[in-house]
Amino acid sequence: MATRLLELGPKSVFIDVAAASSPLPEITRRVFGCRSFAQDIMYAPGVRAHEIGGDACAMPVEAGFADAAALTCSLEHFEGDADIRLFTELARVLRPGGRIVVAPLYLNPFAAALTDPRFALAADDLRFDADAVIHCADGWGNRHGRFYSPETLQSRILRPHGDAFDFRVFRVGEPLAAGHTDHSVYLRFALLGVRR
Known part of the structure; x- marks a missing residue:
């Protein structure tokens, strides 16, 4: 779902933010032929090969570096005001028309x-x-x-960054989760931001 919302292609530059050991950058590289980077604070600082190390709220890349980014199972771990600072940084890092997807968005x-x-x-x-x-x-x-509650999502992410992004919250259909009473499918909501 995230890659569909990101509209990746061979000319895309994609960042998997707070990637840890996620296979998503390799998958996007192979499937879409795009330049893909895994970003995480646990990587050595700087940019090397397909990794961006350091704080996601202060990435060591130039403005407009990427046109797509995703946070998969990671935004919820940004403590304090780091979620707010992250979206300020994504406004810098993403080109106009660039897309950010948060999946799942925990509401x-x-x-x-x-x-x-x-x-x-x-x-x-x-x-x-x-x-x-x-x-x-x-x-x-x-x-x-x-x-996030609807109010805290508005106050922390949507309103402060509404000049930089057009946001849309998606509710993932129940058929996806049907039959998963063990909660193994926990994607209920996703957030898309398109850079203005």
Whole structure:
């Protein structure tokens, strides 16, 4: 779904933001023939081969470097105001007409955060949004997962970056999730931003 929304082609320059060990950059390179980069804070700083290392909120690339980017299972892990700063950086990095897809976009009726207490208790620097209801998930293996409410999505992402992007939220159809009572299909919403 993300690649369909990104409209990738052989001339595209694509960044998988907060990629960790995702195969998406290699898949897009092979399927679409585009230049694909994996970006992650755990990579050595700088640009080398198909990797962009360092903070996603301050990528070491020139303005207008890419025309497509995706965050797959990653935006929720941007703590504090890093999600806000990330979209400011994406406005710089993406060319006019460039696209960003967030999939899944975790939405909830109220602002919430998911945390594994074993990771949260070991982190002195972990702070949750003041308005978020905290849910503990023992064994989840992550310290922070933000679930936006409609209001916090508006206030953190859509309004502050509305001059730079045309945004659209997609609700993924229930047939995709039919028969998956174990919640193995958790893509319910996606966000598309098109750079103005």
